[in-house]
Amino acid sequence: MTKKAYLVGAGPGDVEYLTVKAYRLLASAEVLIYDALVDAELLDLVPGNCLKINVGKRGGKPSTPQGEINSLLVKYCRKNQQVVRLKSGDPFIFGRCLSEIEALKAAGCEFEVIPGISSALAAPLLAGIPLTDTVLSRCFAVFTGHELDALNWEALSRLETLVILMGAKNLEHIVHQLLRYGKLHSTPIAIIRWTGTPNQEIWIGELSNILTKTQGLSLSPAVIVIGGVVGLRKFL
Template identity: 70%
Template sequence: MAQSKGKVYLVGAGVGDVDYLTVKAYRLLAEAEVLIYDALVDEQLLKLVPDNCLKIHVGKRGGLPSTPQSEINQLLVKYCQQEKLVIRLKSGDPFIFGRCMQEIQALQAAGCDFEVIPGISSVTAAPLLAGIPLTDAEVSRCFAVFSAHQPSELDWEALSRLDTLVILMGGQHLGEIVDQLIKYGKDKFTPVAIIRKAGTSEQQVWIGELSTIVEQVKAVRLSPAVIVISEVVGLSRFSGKM
């Protein structure tokens, strides 16, 4: 199949505000002819593209309606085949729970040129911005990252034995996360941090324990949020204040 003269850039927008965008992503946005972007992207990013750039919002916010992935794939192929410079803008890093491979497979099948541009992920940035080190020589020799979008499919027995857990897309299932970890032996007094809207002026941090955290945030919509479960939470500058 002949390759299209257009090109698609799968770009990570970073965590939170536009300040966390990489220089390469900034340069590409300034050249964009078509921008296909997610709901979690800072709105200020839309001002970085040319005035004549076609902007297409495709949603992708937890718990709310989104454009089907198949339609997003078709949009990418369509505009690439029209020889456009297309930016597919995703929050964080494209390869971390971003369904990037589905889009790459669609582009490859259509003979479209593409490139993936890394972004700063909330996996590491959110804990850092809350003053939480994911590793520590004494209390955290490793950490695991996982999505709790489908908690029934996770190996909770294995996860409960790890020093530090970083959880994305877990706000709607916080109660089940807590119950499963305690069930499989995690101490109910293990510290927990929830960082909501990390890297923005609206960032909020809740500090608690497995036994208390659900009650602390029961009236809060936790999306987008990163959950950290570990003794390292006690090292946070927010520890004991919230």
């Protein structure tokens, strides 16, 4: 296997959702640079002499500056070591890969991106919520809970199904904007915390009452699903 930097998706949580290719790369890694949301059991898959570097990258918590992460990737790649940059979910779904790839390319380092299962897809499925349905949901949109004022809420409110990552802290703002632009108060909503792990929790409600139902609770890290398909959970 060619030594280079591998940007690897770890999937939604549990080690069981890791891809076979990701598993093989971890088993031969010489340097592991990993995010905070990675399942701790994944760290046991690397060889005993593998250098493990925790770079954080978890909302609201201290984390390593992106520039420093880029430098670490280049540093160990230039030493001709097999580097695995392990990210939660899928590297290209809000994984901040562009900066790291640009740094590797500028340094002449080879790299490869390995897909993972995004929590945007896995969380609804593991909660028994299909994102598409021939009647209730002919499309869905995925966005994050960051920079919410930059979004076109009028357009989003017309879509049948919405999936929001990293949005728990801004739940009140999200609900307010959707109601403001025409979503019905009775629109179903699900909040799925720690998806794909033994600690998974699910809250079900409507836009009109979800804030009351979750008041005072710790919801992060969570995936939020909004739309009629949430109502299918009771049948599935």
